[in-house]
Amino acid sequence: TIGTIADQFLFNAFVVGGFVRDLLLRKANIDLDIVVEGDGIAFARKLGQHLGGRVREHERFGTATIILPQDLKIDIATARLEYYEYPAALPTVELSSIKLDLYRRDFTINAMAIQLNPEHFGRLVDFFNSQNDLKQMAIKVLHNLSFVDDPTRIFRAVRFEKRMDFTIARHTERLIRNAVKMNLFGKADDPRFFTELKLLLNEENASPALERLAELGLFPFLWPDLKPHLSIDRRFRHCLVQTQRSIAWFKLLYLTDRYEPWIIYLLTIMSRSSMTVLANFCDRFQLPQRNRTMLLSEKQLADNASHHLSARSELKNSDIFVAFRELHIEGLLYLMAVARKTEVKKAVSAYVTTLRHQAPLLNGDDLKQLGYRPGPPFKKMLEALLLARLDGLTSTRDDEIAFLND
Numbered sequence: 001t002i003g004t005i006a007d008q009f010l011f012n013a014f015v016v017g018g019f020v021r022d023l024l025l026r027k028a029n030i031d032l033d034i035v036v037e038g039d040g041i042a043f044a045r046k047l048g049q050h051l052g053g054r055v056r057e058h059e060r061f062g063t064a065t066i067i068l069p070q071d072l073k074i075d076i077a078t079a080r081l082e083y084y085e086y087p088a089a090l091p092t093v094e095l096s097s098i099k100l101d102l103y104r105r106d107f108t109i110n111a112m113a114i115q116l117n118p119e120h121f122g123r124l125v126d127f128f129n130s131q132n133d134l135k136q137m138a139i140k141v142l143h144n145l146s147f148v149d150d151p152t153r154i155f156r157a158v159r160f161e162k163r164m165d166f167t168i169a170r171h172t173e174r175l176i177r178n179a180v181k182m183n184l185f186g187k188a189d190d191p192r193f194f195t196e197l198k199l200l201l202n203e204e205n206a207s208p209a210l211e212r213l214a215e216l217g218l219f220p221f222l223w224p225d226l227k228p229h230l231s232i233d234r235r236f237r238h239c240l241v242q243t244q245r246s247i248a249w250f251k252l253l254y255l256t257d258r259y260e261p262w263i264i265y266l267l268t269i270m271s272r273s274s275m276t277v278l279a280n281f282c283d284r285f286q287l288p289q290r291n292r293t294m295l296l297s298e299k300q301l302a303d304n305a306s307h308h309l310s311a312r313s314e315l316k317n318s319d320i321f322v323a324f325r326e327l328h329i330e331g332l333l334y335l336m337a338v339a340r341k342t343e344v345k346k347a348v349s350a351y352v353t354t355l356r357h358q359a360p361l362l363n364g365d366d367l368k369q370l371g372y373r374p375g376p377p378f379k380k381m382l383e384a385l386l387l388a389r390l391d392g393l394t395s396t397r398d399d400e401i402a403f404l405n406d
């Protein structure tokens, strides 16, 4: 379809980037990135109409996204145009080219295209020996100024290296180290730094990627306040492993709760830092407000809960429930990872697997039937019933009625 519509417009159309890389690696990838040599927006409108999808246009960049049912989406870009100004009266000439588009990408393995026009359907476009790099499992930039143009690519290099078990090629690694040495990204004010860090921390196995970032000298940029962490010490490495374990533990429970691993990693990394240091990090990387609020509140709640529970000699279920009830999965898994006391780890486990799902046997309607008047005290009564049940003081409805009467 895409190719046929492109033909109607007399454009060349290509699928590019990660999709092609993963296709050659025989890995699934449902994100389609299309590049057309022509007006991408007009093309997207037509294709959107044809596929019955919603089209979101970004006029300024000549790009559009078609949103299809079931979260499928197709990104469409215009092969970036190069303008050649001729002197005197001659008009400006527009040259669009897939080659130029591919040359501006991050790594050779992401710089291949497959043509979609029916006549050349399936033709692989590989100007930069990308297939060979894919075979060699090498991450290579396309030119020496790549990291100068866009330092966020360093995070992408590490992410792909660890995800696919590839190696950042020698020369490319040298360019990264140079960029770090030149302090190319003293400022973190490009929001893409945080976007890329988040993607890296959400990968299946983030801790080797973090170690690699440390080894490439990126920690002082990421966490300038964390002096002891400038090189990864044993305790820090241990925390990362624990984080990975706590996430793996949670996954094995096959629960439906959604959670975001990057939050757990960031909380762990800054576990020994003050709230101010975490707030500084959020400011520096311009985190969206909702991410910032989540990080700060989970840290505060989790650290308080841990402090509170560690101070107790004997932990009742109700203590655990009250200490943890405002935490999200992210805060709980963070605690699981960094808590030093086994009791606290056990408490998290009990809370996540059972305690948080408990409810009293009586509900509001029962209380009404028992002659209690609905109102704010209802909530308190139900809570008291819940805590009693958690501690085993009640186990039947009659126990609960008796408990209320006491």
Ligand code: ATP
Residues within 6 Å of the ligand: 016, 017, 018, 019, 029, 031, 033, 104, 105, 106, 107, 110, 111, 150, 152, 153
């Ligand atoms: P993933 O499998 O993680 O989605 P991807 O390669 O599809 O990987 P995207 O972030 O979706 O990654 O980017 C799509 C494509 O856009 C990449 O394959 C790459 O060609 C290009 N790209 C993305 N970010 C950059 C960048 N910072 N600089 C240059 N090209 C980039």
